[in-house]
Amino acid sequence: MGANGGHLYTVEVRPSRHDPGRFTWAIRDRGKLVRGSYRPHASEGAARAVALAEVDRLIGHDEPQNDG
Template sequence: MTYPYTLEIKPCEKPEGHFTWIIRERGKRLQRSDKPHSSEELARKKGEAEIERLLGPVR
């Protein structure tokens, strides 16, 4: 469960064929990737890892 965070993957305009991620907290943008990723899957993995970091250790 990642509440209150949601992950959004978006294609880049430049470079074409790359993707970025955005993390939202209750609908408001909290964080975004600084660099484009070469695939949607890679962008999703990096975004999910960042959400895990935000959630902290399992209690």
């Protein structure tokens, strides 16, 4: 399956629809929404950094646990 459990995560960062000048993010797996931001971020870079950290957490949950 690969290092991420066969998932193909993509990160989308977009301007907020409700809060001009701020940005939201979404994480998708083969086009299906997996996670999204609940609050807008002050910059595109800040939104992307939070999204990428969340992808790292998702990948960590996909890795098999080593019990020994």
